[in-house]
Amino acid sequence: MIISPKEFYEKCYGNYAIAAVNVFTMEQIHGLFRAGEKANAPFLVQMTPVARNYAHPDMLLAMIEAASKIYHKAKYAIHLDHGTESHAFDAIDSGKYNSVMIDASHDDFQQNVRRTKLVVDKAHKYNVFVEAELGVLSGVEDDISIDEKSAKYTQPNEVEQFVESTNCDSLAVAVGTSHGAYKFSGGQGIQFNILEEIQQRLPNFPIVLHGGSAVNQEDVNRINACGGALSQGASGVSPNEIKKAISHGVCKINIATDTRILWARVNREFFWNTPELFDPIIPGKEYMDAYEQFMLEKFDLLRATGKAAQFI
Ligand SMILES: [Zn+2]
Numbered sequence: 279m280i281i282s283p284k285e286f287y288e289k290c291y292g293n294y295a296i297a298a299v300n301v302f303t304m305e306q307i308h309g310l311f312r313a314g315e316k317a318n319a320p321f322l323v324q325m326t327p328v329a330r331n332y333a334h335p336d337m338l339l340a341m342i343e344a345a346s347k348i349y350h351k352a353k354y355a356i357h358l359d360h361g362t363e364s365h366a367f368d369a370i371d372s373g374k375y376n377s378v379m380i381d382a383s384h385d386d387f388q389q390n391v392r393r394t395k396l397v398v399d400k401a402h403k404y405n406v407f408v409e410a411e412l413g414v415l416s417g418v419e420d421d422i423s424i425d426e427k428s429a430k431y432t433q434p435n436e437v438e439q440f441v442e443s444t445n446c447d448s449l450a451v452a453v454g455t456s457h458g459a460y461k462f463s464g465g466q467g468i469q470f471n472i473l474e475e476i477q478q479r480l481p482n483f484p485i486v487l488h489g490g491s492a493v494n495q496e497d498v499n500r501i502n503a504c505g506g507a508l509s510q511g512a513s514g515v516s517p518n519e520i521k522k523a524i525s526h527g528v529c530k531i532n533i534a535t536d537t538r539i540l541w542a543r544v545n546r547e548f549f550w551n552t553p554e555l556f557d558p559i560i561p562g563k564e565y566m567d568a569y570e571q572f573m574l575e576k577f578d579l580l581r582a583t584g585k586a587a588q589f590i
Contacts, residue, residue: 279346281589283355283377283407286320287448287484287529289588294581295524297573298322298486300359300534302329305562307341309569311349316570318586319577322377322530324357327365328420339374353586357409359532360422366397370406379450383411384424387436394444402445409530412440413452415488419534422457429456434475441480448484448530451476455489455515459498459508459535468519470526477527484529490515491535497543504550506542517579524581531580537569544568 286296301307301323314321325338333341342356355376358369362381369375378401382393394410401408413432416424432451441449453476454468476485493514501508520531548561577583 279350279353279589280376281320281353281355282405283322283357283530284447285589286322286355290320290529290582290585291482291484291527292525294585295520295528295531296320296322297576297580297582298324298357298359298530298532299537299573300324300326300329300532301338301342302332304341305566306537306569307338307345308348309566310573311345311352311354312566313570313573313577314352314354314586315349317574317577317583318351319580319582319584320353320586320589321577321582322355322357324359324532326359326420327361330365335368335372339372351586353589355407360420361397363393363397366408367400370401370404373404375406377407377409377447379409379411381411381450383414383450383452387412387440391440391443394440394446398445398447407447409448409450409486410440410444410446411450411452411486411488412436415452415456417457417489419457419489424457431469431472432476434472434479437476438479441483448486449476449480450486450488453487455487457489457535459491459493459539468515468523470522473523473526473528480527483527485527486530486532487515487523487528488532489535490520490531490533491539492516493535494539497539501539501543501546504546506546508539508542520579521581533576536572536576540568540572541565 358378360381366378369378380397382390398408414430416429453472491514498508544565
C-alpha cells in the first residue's frame with residue numbers, strides 16, 4: 279500500500295526514521311518488501327538513474343507493483359534518488375513516483391535554488407514530494423564520484439533561505455557521511471554540531487541522510503577471505519550515530535552500499551565454496567534471505583519496526 283512520504287515524515291519526526299533503500303534487481307525488491315511486511319515497518323523504495331538504466335525504468339516499476347501485490351501489507355512510497363531535472367520530470371510524468379530528489383548540490387547556491395525550484399513547481403502540481411540537497415557529500419556511488427577535497431558540509435546559515443526560496447519538502451544534508459564503502463576513513467563521523475544547528479533553524483522539517491550504510495566489517499572480511507580485495511578499516515555510520523541523528527530530525531536514511539556488500543559476500547562465498555555450481559537461483563535465494571534478515575535488523579535500528587500500523 280502506497281503512503282505519502284509527507285505522512286511518513288510527519289509521524290516519524292524525532293522518533294524513528296524511514297529506511298530508503300536503493301534497488302536494482304528482483305532479488306532486492308523481494309528482500310525489501312518481504313522484510314517490510316514482516317517487520318510491519320514503513321519504507322521508501324528508491325531508484326537512481328543508473329538503476330533505471332540498468333533494469334529499465336518500466337521493469338523496476340513493474341517489479342515494485344508486483345511486490346506490492348505479493349507482500350500486500352507492505353506500506354511504502356516510491357522515490358527517485360539523485361535525479362536531474364529530466365529524470366525528475368520523467369518520474370513525475372509517469373504518475374508512479376510519490377517523491378523525487380533533485381540533486382543540484384554541486385552547483386552554487388543560486389543555481390541550486392533555481393534548479394530545485396523548477397522541479398518543485400512541477401512536482402507539487404502532481405502532489406509529488408521533493409527532496410533537495412545542500413552541501414556536497416564525498417564518495418562514490420553509481421555515476422557520482424566526489425573526492426574528499428571537493429566535499430563541503432552543509433552551511434547551517436543557508437538552510438532557511440534555501441527551503442524558503444525553493445519550497446522543497448525535505449533536505450538532504452552533508453554532515454560527514456559519504457557515499458560508498460569507504461566512509462569515515464579519517465574517522466571523523468557525523469558532525470552533530472552542524473546537524474543540531476540545521477534542526478534549530480528548520481524545526482520539524484524532515485532532514486535526509488545520504489550514505490547511511492554501516493559497512494559491516496565482518497562481511498568485508500568474509501568477501502576478502504573468498505578472493506575479494508576490498509579495503510579494510512573504513513567504517514560506516516555507527517548505530518549510536520543513527521539513533522542520535524533521528525533525535526536531531528533525520529527522517530529518511532539512505533541505504534545502498536550495505537546491500538551491495540551483502541550481495542558480494544553471498545555470491546563470493548557461494549562460488550568460492552561450491553565452484554562446481556553455476557545456477558543463479560541458488561545464490562539468488564540465499565541473497566534474498568540474507569537481504570530480508572539485513573533489513574529486519576535495519577528497521578529495528580531505525581526504530582521503525584511495527585510503525586506501519588500508524589498508517590491506514
Ligand atoms: Zn545519495
